[in-house]
Amino acid sequence: MNILVCISKTPDTTAKISFKNDSKEFNSDGVQFIMNPYDEWYALVRAIEIKEQVGGNVVALNVGGSDTEAIIRKALAIGADEAVRINAEPTDSMFTAFQIAEYAKSKGFDLIIVGKETIDYNGSELGAMLAEYLDLPYVSYASSLTLDGSKAIVQRDIEGGVEISELNLPCVISAAKGLAEQRIPNMKGIMMAKSKPLTVVEPVGFESKIQTIGFTVPPAKSSIKMVDPNDMDELVRLLSEEAKVL
Amino acid sequence: MTAIVFGESQKGICKKSAFEVVSFAHQMGVQDIIALVTEDTTNGDVLGQYGASKVYKIKGLDSGAFDSKVWAKAIADFSSSHNGNIVIFSHSSFGKSLAGRVAVRLGAGIVSGVNALPEGDLFSKSVFSGKATIKYQIKSATKVISVMGNTMKPIAIGQSVAVETIDLGAAQSSTKVLEIKRVEGTVPLPEAEIVVSAGRGLKDPSNWGIIEDLAKALGATTACSRPVADAGWRPHHEHVGQTGIAIRPNLYFAIGISGAIQHLAGVNNSKTIVVINKDPEAPFFKAGDYGVCGDLFEIVPKLTEAVKKFKETHS
Ligand SMILES: Cc1cc2nc3c(=O)[nH]c(=O)nc-3n(C[C@H](O)[C@H](O)[C@H](O)COP(=O)(O)OP(=O)(O)OC[C@H]3O[C@@H](n4cnc5c(N)ncnc54)[C@H](O)[C@@H]3O)c2cc1C
Ligand SMILES: Nc1ncnc2c1ncn2[C@@H]1O[C@H](COP(=O)(O)O)[C@@H](O)[C@H]1O
Numbered sequence: 242m243n244i245l246v247c248i249s250k251t252p253d254t255t256a257k258i259s260f261k262n263d264s265k266e267f268n269s270d271g272v273q274f275i276m277n278p279y280d281e282w283y284a285l286v287r288a289i290e291i292k293e294q295v296g297g298n299v300v301a302l303n304v305g306g307s308d309t310e311a312i313i314r315k316a317l318a319i320g321a322d323e324a325v326r327i328n329a330e331p332t333d334s335m336f337t338a339f340q341i342a343e344y345a346k347s348k349g350f351d352l353i354i355v356g357k358e359t360i361d362y363n364g365s366e367l368g369a370m371l372a373e374y375l376d377l378p379y380v381s382y383a384s385s386l387t388l389d390g391s392k393a394i395v396q397r398d399i400e401g402g403v404e405i406s407e408l409n410l411p412c413v414i415s416a417a418k419g420l421a422e423q424r425i426p427n428m429k430g431i432m433m434a435k436s437k438p439l440t441v442v443e444p445v446g447f448e449s450k451i452q453t454i455g456f457t458v459p460p461a462k463s464s465i466k467m468v469d470p471n472d473m474d475e476l477v478r479l480l481s482e483e484a485k486v487l
Numbered sequence: 488m489t490a491i492v493f494g495e496s497q498k499g500i501c502k503k504s505a506f507e508v509v510s511f512a513h514q515m516g517v518q519d520i521i522a523l524v525t526e527d528t529t530n531g532d533v534l535g536q537y538g539a540s541k542v543y544k545i546k547g548l549d550s551g552a553f554d555s556k557v558w559a560k561a562i563a564d565f566s567s568s569h570n571g572n573i574v575i576f577s578h579s580s581f582g583k584s585l586a587g588r589v590a591v592r593l594g595a596g597i598v599s600g601v602n603a604l605p606e607g608d609l610f611s612k613s614v615f616s617g618k619a620t621i622k623y624q625i626k627s628a629t630k631v632i633s634v635m636g637n638t639m640k641p642i643a644i645g646q647s648v649a650v651e652t653i654d655l656g657a658a659q660s661s662t663k664v665l666e667i668k669r670v671e672g673t674v675p676l677p678e679a680e681i682v683v684s685a686g687r688g689l690k691d692p693s694n695w696g697i698i699e700d701l702a703k704a705l706g707a708t709t710a711c712s713r714p715v716a717d718a719g720w721r722p723h724h725e726h727v728g729q730t731g732i733a734i735r736p737n738l739y740f741a742i743g744i745s746g747a748i749q750h751l752a753g754v755n756n757s758k759t760i761v762v763i764n765k766d767p768e769a770p771f772f773k774a775g776d777y778g779v780c781g782d783l784f785e786i787v788p789k790l791t792e793a794v795k796k797f798k799e800t801h802s
Binding site: 252254255258260278334335338360361362363364365366367368369370372373374376377378379380381382394397398399400401402403404405406407408409412418419449450451452453454455456457458459462465466467468469470471473474476477479480481484486487 | 778
């Protein structure tokens with residue numbers, strides 16, 4: 242089983258967010274970056290589990306500058322067999338998906354797993370785009386994935402429930418909570434990661450179809466209105482008359 | 488300008504999100520709004536009341552047999568042949584699987600999770616766990632967007648319209664839905680207008696009765712913090728936050744939840760937040776609109792009574 246896992250970097254949720262260049266750009270100075278949790282905890286670990294069951298090869302791929310190598314090394318330490326970095330700033334999802342598709346189209350992957358979304362921009366776009374570029378079936382938000390010969394059985398989260406479907410390999414899956422249990426890299430993994438191959442690939446030309454205009458920070462919430470715990474009629478009145486939500 | 492709007496349905500009935508996306512197109516000022524629905528949809532005509540000028544059922548698409556590849560091809564082909572300038576989805580588990588595919592097929596720029604009406608070709612969405620809003624320009628002639636739930640209150644402005652069935656040709660199926668399991672009886676969390684959510688402050692799963700009573704009085708859906716779902720006190724589909732579901736109801740009650748950033752990431756786009764916590768230093772009080780400081784076991788039953796009284800006098 243030849244599996245591709247797409248990994249991205251994202252600021253830690255607790256990071257302080259600021260902007261520069263007239264609020265046109267994210268200011269990454271002093272920001273701690275982590276591997277996107279959906280990629281690390283679920284997509285990557287499920288790929289490794291499948292490989293452990295049926296044999297094969299897990300490739301971790303990132304589109305990013307050389308500053309992402311720490312994240313790639315972590316993926317290798319957790320258990321990916323090899324890594325690929327496409328050497329470009331991931332300006333938007335379609336650009337990124339196009340780069341990944343160009344790389345993957347001749348590699349014969351049986352299964353491609355991405356995270357359900359990045360926790361910074363919450364695009365939830367890339368998996369669907371990649372599937373379309375490669376003309377493959379796609380199921381998003383998988384909370385369970387099992388293989389049955391040349392078929393994948395996937396359970397995905399939908400509003401108010403789950404949907405279970407069957408698709409032929411190769412296919413693209415996006416990983417949600419529940420797909421696997423997080424694995425912490427151990428010493429042996431960290432040592433082994435050093436000798437695993439990391440290939441750097443140059444990007445292919447692509448004209449982006451969207452452009453960032455700028456960021457705004459929402460006005461600080463006006464301070465909270467405290468209500469006497471013995472007067473819940475007052476709270477209901479405020480919700481009805483002032484907030485107009487009842 | 489022509490907008491192609493995809494109206495989702497469940498068991499053949501248009502969902503609230505279908506009315507929302509049609510209303511969104513209408514509020515954008517689009518005159519020519521074409522709504523597409525699955526073949527099994529029985530109330531597509533109602534989309535006309537929200538602004539759709541035409542409604543088509545696509546032959547072969549069934550709301551119980553989702554196939555992102557086949558559906559995306561149908562929607563993109565339809566948009567190309569009807570000169571769609573913008574294709575609009577709801578930012579749901581279906582819309583998210585389709586929007587990116589359709590954008591690639593059409594060579595269109597896409598912004599997903601749009602949270603406000605656009606200004607010309609500028610579209611905004613919330614990023615960094617609600618800590619900022621980003622504005623994008625979509626440069627391509629054809630545009631694709633998905634709109635966050637509860638962004639636009641559906642407003643009926645017109646008449647029902649006739650529904651036509653269109654055959655876009657058969658496509659080879661790529662995914663076979665084996666089963667759909669739904670929690671019956673409640674509004675799914677992402678669609679709920681009022682959410683009553685509780686955390687570890689409840690102490691024990693057997694205490695959830697007071698939360699359910701309040702939710703029932705309000706007609707609300709229940710949710711919970713992550714440790715509560717992880718401990719098996721509540722089902723996983725109730726877990727909201729960064730690793731759970733992100734919601735933006737009109738009214739969110741946070742009861743016995745401390746307000747960690749990972750929790751706030753999934754709820755801080757709610758219009759109004761009520762915080763009930765015994766710790767005056769709980770971080771949630773900084774993110775709330777109304778706060779009650781005290782013991783939830785005393786406050787919640789009183790609140791439920793107050794809500795019942797209000798409902799009796801206002802219905
Ligand atoms: C990477 C990562 C992702 C995460 N994702 C999520 C996520 O998606 N969702 C999520 O919720 N969490 C998430 N967490 C966990 C999060 O950081 C917090 O640990 C969690 O939200 C705390 O849950 P809680 O508020 O229910 O519990 P606690 O933090 O234990 O808070 C309980 C609160 O109840 C109050 N309380 C206790 N007794 C009473 C009483 N009698 N009356 C009134 N108030 C009372 C206390 O004052 C306290 O504020 C994540 C953490 C990490 C590291
Ligand atoms: N720069 C990147 N390199 C590799 N994979 C990425 C990159 N950006 C996003 N992804 C993958 O796409 C998923 C969804 O991202 P998004 O659609 O941007 O929310 C992520 O969880 C990753 O698996």
